Amino acid sequence: MIESGEKEKLMELLRERLVECGWKDEMKALCRAYIKKKGTNNVTVDDLVHVITPKGRASIPDSIKTELLLRIRAFLASAAL
C-alpha cells in the first residue's frame, strides 16, 4: 500500500477531514491549555505528544474512521486482484 502511494493519499485525506471537522483546532486548544498550565518553558514536544495522543485517538469522529476503513478495504480488495 505504501509502494503505490496510496498510504500517502489516504494520510492526506485523513488530515483534510480532521481539519474540516475541527478536530485539529480542538487538539491545538488542548495543547495550548496544557502549555499554559505547565508554563511555556517547561514543556517539550515529547510531553505534549504523550499527553495529547490518548485524547486525540479517543475523539476522532466515527464517520471519519468509517470512511477511512472503507477506503482501505476497497484498496486492498482492488490490489488483491
Place this chain on the structure above:
Amino acid sequence: MMSRNSMYTNPKPCKHLADYKLRHGLSGYNLLQEQIRTTPSGKSSVKNHQTEIPRCCFCNGYQKRLYLCLICSSISCSSHTLLHSQCENGHDIAVDIERSELYCVLCCDQVYDPDFDKIVMLKHLMDLPRSGNGVDVSAGRRSSKRRRLCSALELDLKKTKQLVSMRDLRAKSCYPLGLRGLNNLGSTCFMNSVLQALLHAPPFRNYFLTGQRNHEVCRKRSSDRLCLLCDIYVFFSAVFSGDRTPYSPAQLLYSWWQHSANLASYEQQDAHEFFISMLDGIHENGVKARSPIKDTGECHCVAHRVFSGQLRSDVTCMSCGYTSTTYDPFMDISLNLDTGNCPSTDLANKSLKPSDNTYVSTLLGCLDLFTKPEKLGSDQKFFCENCQERQDSVKQMSIKRLPLVLCLHIKRFEHFPVRRMSRKIDRYMQFPFCLDMNPYLSSSVVRNRFGNRMFAFEGDELDTSTEFEIFAVVTHSGTLDSGHYVTYLHLKDQWYKCDDAWITAVEEEVVRASQCYMLFYAQKMLYYKANEDLVCQPVSPRADPFLPIAGCC
C-alpha cells in the same frame, strides 16, 4: 540576505544545537536538502528511498515518530533516540523524518534553527512549479513603504495644534473638539452616522482641518458648480468651530446626491453604501482637481491615502500545488459573521461541536474566516497554468498592506435575489477595542502555510505597524426597512453616543454590547497623537501665560 521582521524573534538554540552548529556548520543541512520532498499541501518530509519504509535501527519499528541523525543518518524511533546518542558521542541533533523538523535528543524537545528552515524552504520552493507572482524570496521593495510613511506624515498633526489657539469662545464645555450633533434631514441617520466616523478619522480629519484642501482656489466653486470636497471642508469647519448646537449637513447631502444620483431620495439608505459612495466621490473630485501624478499606481487623493490598502489572493491548484497570486486594492473589508458552524454536514458529528446557539461571534473569528483557505466549488474550477487544465483549487485571502484607517464592514444584510427578499442578521458580534492585524497579513498567512518555519517573508518591513485602536462604531438597530443608525465615538478615553442631533457620554459596556455594523480602527500611533490635541484647555500649556492667545480671554 533576507530581511527579518523585528517583531518575529527566533528562539535561542539549546546548548547541544549550538555545539553541533559550531562543529558541523551547515554541511549536515545541505546534505539533507537533497532528500527533502514536499507535497502540494506544503508538508516537507525526508524521503531517502521512495519505496522502503524507514525503520528504527534498534527495534525495527516504524509506527512511532522517526528521527534521522544529522551526523550518521541512522534512524531511531522516539523511544530509542537517547540510546543512539549514548552509543555515539555527540550525535545529539536529529530530524523528524515526516515533518522535517529539528529535534535535540538530549533536551527531548523540538529545536529551531533559521538556517535549517531556510534550507527546507528553498527546497520546497524549488520543488514547486514556478508560481505566478507567488512567494518571492528576494528582499522586498522598500521605496513604496517609505512613500507611504511620508504620506502619513504629511497628514500630520503639527498644523492642527495651531487650531487650539483659534478656538471659538462659545466652546466652554470640556467636551472634545469636533463633537457636534447632526440633524436628521429625513431618514438621513445613515449619513449622519458615517459622517461622525469620518469627522474623527485622524488623518482624514487633519487633511480637512489643516487647509490642505485649498478652498479658495477650487475651480469648481469659482464657476459656481458643486464641489464635494469643498462642501466637506465647510462641513468640517462647522463641526469643529466649537459651536455645540446641532448642525444640518444639508449642503453636503445635496452635493452627495449630485454624485450618487441613484441613491438620491428621502428613503433610508445603507450606511456602508453611503460610505463607499462618499469615498468614491472624494476620489473623483480629487483626481480631477490635481494635476496628473507620475504613474506609481497609487492614488494620492485623501480617500485613498487614508483608507486604501491592498489584499492578496492566492489560488492554489490542489493537484500540483501551483499558486496564482493577485493583488487588489480595497477601501474597506466586508466580513461575513462567523457562526462556528462546522462545514462538515455529517449528522453523526453532533457530539463533537456545540450547536451555534452557544457560540459567540467575534471580530477575530470573522477575520479568521476571511483569511481561511476556502475550497472553491467544483463549478469554479480554476485553470491551472502548470497542469494546463481546470482543477479543483483552494483560495486564501490575506492583507498585503494595511491602510492608515481600517474600516471593517459586517455583512448583516442578506439578499436573496432568487426569492427577491432580504433579511437582516441580528446576531451579536463581540469586537475588541485594540486590534492587532498581524495574523491576517500576507506575511503571516503565507508563512503559516509552510508550517513551523523561521522564515522571513518578502516585504517584511521592520517598521510595519499592525496595531490599531478603535475610534468609531456605527451600529444599526431595527429591521432592514425601518432601522436606525447610531455612531459611538471614542475620544480622549471617553465614549460618546452620537444619535443624530443628540450626543451623550456613555460607558464602554454600552458600546461593547451594541450591535456593530461598521467598525473604524486607526493605526495606533495616529490615534494617540490625534487624541493629544483634542483637549479644550483655557490656556495652552506651552504658551507663556503672559502672552495673549488669539481667541481666548
